[in-house]
Amino acid sequence: MALARVSSSSSRLLLLPSSTTSSLLHSFLRPFSTSHFSAPRLSHSRSFPVDASFPQTSPLPSTAREEGEVTEEAPRPTSRRPWKPTCLYYTQGKCTMMDDVSHLEKFNHSLLLDLPVNASAADKAKPQKLDYFLVLDLEGKVEILEFPVVMIDAHSMEFIDSFHRFVRPTGMSEQRIGEYIEGKYGKFGVDRVWHDTAIPFGEVLREFEDWIGGHKLWKQKQGESLNSAAFITCGNWDLKTKVPEQCKVSKLKLPSYFMEWINLKDIYLNFYNRRATGMMTMMRELEIPIVGSHHLGIDDTKNITRVVQRMLADGAVIQITARRHPDTSEVKFLFKNRIR
Structure with a gap:
């Protein structure tokens, strides 16, 4: 199946947000009008051919911290380019300052800068059974607050597109929502962006279905699964537990495209013969530098994608690890050796 590459100048939603400060948000992110640490080598020895594929970024001076930046996780400096946070309004298609030079100088508007791939690294990858991976990392324990997805080509490892929405809870009072968001996103300084852009989960799914449909990954037919694509999550929680729970709260039927997924922890365990408790x-x-803020969903999704790219370059074959029965909702785990 052929699928056109999306360029950085496209009007599509291409980007993953990093971090931004409240002061900078107030100065540069007008709301839209409507409303890296040495580590032991793995037992599965590899030469890590894609080190140069992952740009190492530099933290801002302490006098000018961007919102959401976690200083102890900030990547090491590089001569390739200075790091700058990604516009969180842009990732959701709602940036109104694309003609503002000062805004463009301060904020990143291209995910291609954070997820490049060397051709030599891609040449070492093994054939995959799927054509596309949709990396997903939800945020929100009570209700889903953030739904970020990064789409990459399973063969070339290249970034294709992204989908990002902040999600407004439907089973909470406005006071509880305010407290919930302050506790979750206040520490990153992105609570304002959340309030400006969040929409109910049902609307998020409708927009997401338009997005995957536009990429010819899914057709709106009952029981239809993704077309030569699969979600990748860091654990089973996102699709085994949280999405079904949220669908119940939002009074929605669990969509058919959520019936199977890839738990990267299981792939990592079986490929490297080493257990990993999580993304960090x-x-x-793998000695991959962290970019952005841990537990900001869009940044975690970006970092998980970097792990996926590395594993593909190391020769991993990434395949479905879990499948839910559409009638009984029972989940079958397909790997005997898996993280429990």
Whole structure:
């Protein structure tokens, strides 16, 4: 199946946000009008051919911290380019300052800068059974607050597109929502962006279905699964537990495209013969620098994607690890050796 590449100048939603400060948000992110640590080598020895594929970024001076930046996780400096946060309004298609030079100088508007791939690295990748991976990392324990997805080509490892929405809870009072968002996103300084852009989960799914449909990954037919694509999550929680729970709260039927997924922890365990408790462990062991803020969903999704790119370059074959029965909702785990 052919699928056109999306350029950085496209009007599509291409980007993953990093971090931004409240002061900078107030100065440069007008709301839209409507409303890296040494680590032991893995037992599965590899030469890590894609080190140059992952740009190492530099933190801002302490006098000018961008919102959401976690200083102890900030990547090391590089001569390639200075790091700058990604516009969180832009990732959702709502940036109104694309003609403002000062805004463009301060904020990143291209995910291609954070997820490049060397051709030599891609040449070492093994054939995959799927054509596309949709990396997903939800945020929100009570209700889903953030739904970020990064789409990459399973063969070339290249970034194709992204989908990002902040999600407004439907089963909470406005006071509880305010407290919930302050506790979750206040520490990153992106609570304002959340309030400006969040929409109910049902609307998020409708927009997401238009997005995957536009990429010819899914057709709106009952029981239809993704077309030669699969979600990749860092654990089973996102699709085994949280999405079904949210669908119940939002009074929605669980969509058919959520019936199977890839738990990257299981792939990591079987490929490297080493257990990883999460994304941070994987990145530390693979010596991949962290970009952005841990637990800001769009940044975590970006970093998980970097792990996926590295594993593909190392020769991993990434395949479905879990499948839900559409009638009984029972989940079958397909790997005997898996993280429990």
